[in-house]
Each structure stands twice: as structure tokens, then as C-alpha cells.
Amino acid sequence: MALQGQASQARAERWTPAEGDRSSRARFAIGALFLLYVLVCLTSLGAGASDMTLRDVLRALISFGSDEAVSARDRIILFDIRLPRVVLGSLIGASLAVSGAVMQGLFRNPLADPGIVGVASGAGLAAIVVIVLGGTSALGPFVGVLGSFSLPLAAFFGGLVTTLLLYRVATRAGRTSIATMLLAGIALGAMAGAFSGVLIYIADDQQLRDLTFWGLGSLAGATWSKVFSAGPVIVAALCAAPFLARGLDAMVLGEATANHLGIRVQHVKNAAIVAVAAATGASVAVAGSIGFVGIVVPHLLRLTIGPEHRYLLPAAALLGACLLLLADVISRLVVAPAELPIGIVTAAIGAPFFLWILLRQRGFLDM
């Protein structure tokens, strides 16, 4: 009897989360977000200038397009236009949100985001260099060898260089100053903008058309070839992120303390910087700069499931993908049959949200 009582007590202890332990809530949230993601995908596949019912979408998907009940036109729209767009949107949404979360962990600051601190501008500059100067004798051979990977790779190195510069400027003796970081981000962004301006000035008409979408950020050009050129880089960065979770948690207490806890801080920092640059660079290369997803998503999640990175990072990937796909649906519907660049939608939603975070955290910012 006593043994049984002990056993049931032990079971109860196992199943009731301890106070302050949000891991079961976080696991539940990740499950719910996954379901939401599936729903959003289906919505996004069905919505657009040519409406498809959920049934048509499901039938076409399950039969891999061989079901004759779905018209050929709908199949082409689904498999060659909407599906790559949904895949690319998911990858980019996840990459933006995870990059934001990792960078915020690295800088120990909820306002660090590749879009705000100039990393996206640096990646964009490198992409513009490839587009405008890709045909010249200096860069031609590289672009010829790398083919469609040259753009994401260039954007990756652009992002990497910017992140490293930012880290060097903003961090002194292991402490990252938020004011320096934001100001350095503005300066780096302005520098990248100036060089981009020069390149745009010398670009020809065709190049100008290619360049236009960078300023706005859009998924409109989504094709399978873009998915395959940026996808591997983004997937690799996303797969690396969970391995950083432990280190990022420890670094929340400061780099010295993380070291005392047994973390190889320099390794974590290097890996985090490379992952952020890769994910941001690849996203910028295919979709231009899409702002605020990287700030809004991790912040919302920290409020609900807590800041522990082993839950935050996967949840951010899912919620980031959901948000970007929803913003994409909105961008396609509000001015149908034309569409709004998605960067406008995320900025319209994200910028006020960013202001709200600033107002809530005024106390912290003064540190």
C-alpha cells in the first residue's frame, strides 16, 4: 500500500510540471504550431487570383497531380506557381525567425535582428554586386562556375562580413553594448546602401529590373530553381540551430559564466554567426529583404513559451513560416489580381509591433 502510494506520487511528480518549468507548455505549443502550419500551407495553396477549393488542393497533392478531376490549369497553378511559393515562403519565414532568435541570443538582446542591424543590407549589397558586376571580367568566371548558387553564396558572405564587423564593433571585453550595436547597424546599413546606390546607378535596364524587387522584398518570383538554390543553405543553417540551443541558453548569463558552465563559447559564437549569415544571406538572395519577422516571432514566443532556446528555435521556425505565408496570402489578396510586395505587409504589421516592444522595454534599453 505504502509502495503503491509512493509510486503514484512519483508518477504525479513526473506528470505535473514543476513551478516555473514551461517545457511541457512549450512542447504543446510546438505541436499546435505544426498543425497551424499545415493549415496555413493548405490555405496558401488554395488562395489567390484563381480560387481553388481545399478539396481540389488535397486531391491534386495526394495524387501528385495525376488526378484528372483537377483541371490541367489548376494543376499547373498549383505545382509550378503556388507550391514552390509555399515551400520558398516556409523556408524564408523559418530562416528569418530563427536567424532573429539566434542573433538575439548571441547579442543577449531582444532587439538584435539581421534586418535591423544591417546584416540583411550587407547580404543585399553582395547580391547586387553579383547581379550588376556578374558579367564583368573580374567576377564572370566565379559566376560562371557557381551558376545559380552564386547569388545565395555572395549574399552569405556579405551577411557574414557584416555580422563579424558588427560583433567586433559592438562587443568589448565580452559585453555587447546595445546602443553601439544599433548605431553600428545603422552605419553599416547606410554604407551598404551607398555602395548599392552606386551599383544601381551604373546598372543597365535589365539589371535594374532584376534589382527592383530587393528594395521591396517579394515571393512573387518563386520558382523551383530558386527553391533549390537557396533551400540547401537555409536547411543547413536551420539544422545547425538546435545544436546551438544549449550554448545560447548558457550565454544568456554572459560569456564568462557560459564558459564556467562548460560551454565552448568561441565555438558557439562562430557557429551562430555563420548560421545567421547563411540563413539571412540565402533568404535575401531569393526574396530580397523582408523585415520584422525576425523580431516579432521570437519576441511573441518568449512571452508565451519562455526563452529556452531548445524550444524557442523550433517554435520560431514554425511560427516564422506561418506568419510569412499568411503575409503572402494577404499580399496576394488585398490588391488582387495584382499583388503587393510582401515586405510591405510585414513592415506594416511588424514596425508598430517593434515600437510596442521598445515602449515595453524602455527600462532595459538604458543599460
Place this chain on the structure above:
Amino acid sequence: MSIDVRNLGVSIGRKAILSDVSLTAHPGTLTAIVGPNGSGKTTFLKAVSGDLAHSGEIRLNGMALAEMKPWQAAVHRAVLPQATSLSFPYTVREIVKLGLMSGRSGAGERELARLPEQALARVDLDGFAGRFYQELSGGEQQRVQLARVLCQVWRPVLDGVARFLLLDEPVSSLDIKHQLTIMEIARDFVAAGGGVIAILHDLNLTARYADQVAMMHRGRLAACGSVEDVLTDDLISDVFECRIRMSTPPPAGAPFVLPQMAEL
């Protein structure tokens, strides 16, 4: 087994912050580091924690600290910094649990699940597990960090090897009751076979709890030995640059409070 420091020197730029400090901290002893502001106490502890480039040699349980990987050092010692602020909304429990990261707390599997709660109870923060760290007072935050540090080396002796607590001003922002609570924790850790090195500002607490006192002065070790040997009128007056006489009550009628007279 010990923390063995030989001819330690630390320079920042051209300026020597520490020079020629030698000190051995054995298991079973509480070593207090005392000295005026800027005498090099924190620099010494940071070097021993492995945070600073230095000359001379630091050996942790026989191994050269410079050659140990972070996770190896994490098994042998845990470090409490002066103050830790956070920019993310972690709960107290989540912070304390970070101490278990090295995986060598020494607690049994059953005990492990409730170790954060136990550690919190130990620092008199029962029931604080669900609170947000950022919302606590400075003294409470410091005790949460101590609970985290205790989790890392929960058993003072693991597999026959003594472990060490390095505490940088563990009682600086605490009221007198909690100063005593924390010092009792340090004393229990020592009694169970571990070792403690703590920077203390309060000479009365030092006199009451320390087994060994290291007195720093201008980056050097002015004296090191038992409480009786180091806390003398001459040495204190010299190092702290004011005239003090030990164990002398103030003139009749003037109030004074000593931790030596307190009971928990």
C-alpha cells in the same frame, strides 16, 4: 587535490593588475580573500576561474587550468559572479537548471528532477521557482545564481575528487540573515569535503567563517594564513589605510552589530 596558484600575474595593457600571487586552497577549507577596493581580488578570482590570460601557473586538482577544456573545468569548480542581469524573461527555475548543464552535479536520477527546488530551498528561496528572474531584487537574484552554482557541484566530492566553489562577493547585496545563510552553505560545503574561495568585504564574517585568509594589497598578496595571523591591528591598518584595532568595542553607549552574535 587543491587549487594551486603559483606566481600568478595578470596585466592589462602595460599595467600589472596582479603580480606574484601564490596561494593554495585545500579541500575542507574556506579561503577568504580580503582587501581594499582595486587591490586585485576580483582579478585574482577571474584568473582562477579561467577568464583571464595570465602568467604563472594555476592547477585545478592537479591539472593545469590553461590546458583544461571548459567542460572539464566545469566538473571541478563552479563560479558565482558578482551580479548577473538578464535581457530575456527566464523563470527562476530555468536559470537554476542551467547549473545542471555540465551533467556532473553528482545528484541521483530521482533527485535530479527536483534539484532546482532543493537548491532554491537551500538559499532560502522556497516557492520562487515560478517567478521571473528579472522581477527579483538584487539580493534575491544573487541567491538564485548561488542556487544555480550549487546545482553544478551539488556533491562537494564526486568520485573521490573534491570540488570547489569560487564566490565573488557572495554576500555583498544581502541582508544580515541571508549573509549568514550563504556563509553557512559555504561552511557546509567545506565540511562535506569541498573547497571554497570567496571574496569577502566584511572582516567580521571573515573572522567568523574563514579557515584561511588571503589579504590582497595593490595587486600583491600582503599576507596569507589563519584568521589570527592575518587579521592583526598592524596588517589591517596598513592594508586598509586607516587605523583600526581588532576586537575593541566602541566607547561605552555607541551601538554596534556583529554577525558573530547572530543566530539563525
